Amino acid sequence: MRDVTGTVTPPAPTTTLTAQDRCDRCGAQARVRVVLTSGDLLFCNHHAKAYEDKLKPAAVDWVDESASLDA
Numbered sequence: 607m608r609d610v611t612g613t614v615t616p617p618a619p620t621t622t623l624t625a626q627d628r629c630d631r632c633g634a635q636a637r638v639r640v641v642l643t644s645g646d647l648l649f650c651n652h653h654a655k656a657y658e659d660k661l662k663p664a665a666v667d668w669v670d671e672s673a674s675l676d677a
């Protein structure tokens with residue numbers, strides 16, 4: 607019997623964007639995840655700023671990961 611406690615891989619946090627995540631508007635690498643009650647949207651920096659005023663009041667969560675991705 608394997609010792610699963612020693613090898614368990616924590617699930618990837620759903621808020622972590624990767625290089626495969628793309629802006630829903632232009633297809634650039636996503637930097638911001640916007641969580642809405644209807645679902646998630648991914649935006650690049652440009653479109654995050656473009657939609658911020660409109661979406662932020664309605665967003666459940668606004669996760670700006672541009673800093674970590676630029677590292």
Ligand SMILES: [Zn+2]
Nearest residue numbers: 629632650653
């Ligand atoms: Zn974009």
